[in-house]
Amino acid sequence: MDVAQSGLYPLQRCKTVHLVRHAQGIHNVEGEKDFSAYMSPELFDAHLTPLGWNQVDNLRKHVKACGLSRKIELVITSPLLRTMQTAVGVFGGESYTEGVNIPPLMVENAGHSGQPAISSLNCPPFIAVERCREHLGVHPCDKRRSISEYQQLFPAIDFSLVENDEDVLWKADVREANEEVAARGVKFINWLWTRKEKEIAIVSHSGFLFHTLQAFGGDCHSIVKEEISKHFANCELRSMVLVDRSLLGSETSSCNYPGKIPHGLDLPSDVADEKQTEKPFLN
Secondary structure, eight states, X not given: OOTTSOOOOOGGGEEEEEEEEOOOBHHHHHHHHOGGXXXXXXXXXXXXXXXXXXXXXXXXXXXXXXXXXXXXXXXXXXXXXXXXXXXXXXXXXXBOOTTOSSOOSBOTTTTSOOOOOBOOTTSOOEEEOGGGOOSOSSOGGGOOOOHHHHHHHOTTSBOTXXXXXXXXXXXXXXXXXXXXXXXXXXXXXXXXGGSOOSEEEEEEOHHHHHHHHTTSOTTSOHHHHHHHHSOOOTTOEEEEEEEOSSSSSOOOOSSOOOOSOXXXXXXXXXXXXXHHHOOOOOO
């Protein structure tokens, strides 16, 4: 088989996923200076830097200008401070206005951001999902806070899919293997087929995205494979089509039309007209 050939799939077997790596965090700055800084307890659940918030603002402008903000039906975010800040900053409503009787996506100054509150008006729903967290273990920047604390900071994010209030996945002395990250990522991708939404934004992390996407593209040209799996820059967005080739999802198409006049004959029109006018001979 020629791996450079095109693929053709039924539309109902496809989803569009918009993958985003979080904006620059304080751990990125320190880790680039000295990799051992990732071991610092001071970087616990790292928040965005001022530059990171500028990156968020620029990506927000882009998704509005290209029309993507009107298409996205759901935003999935890793339940860590930097990803949730990025997610609500890029895909959330405008600045929160006092007197509006709905909870904000983010309260003012959440995570020492110095940012105003962000509204949940006129934006898609947001849910937190643990399966798209960063590489687990050892690095304090990848350990999350309690869900109870996050709920105070991000009132309109849905945390109901997170099973434990405290972080039971992160281990101080065991770093998740790359193969384990990839396997977790594939399970996350397969889980997306349980969602009805067709256009989904996913805000996650460099390690998780890289190792997960390494598992895909083996049936593509090498250049396409490279496009799929290369490392993400801070606040980079890539849109990809997810194809269900094994009936993980079971939806029928809402766009397909069966054709054929109801109760008519599926024949050339001249033959059909002749057949419709024929009368049975009665004795």
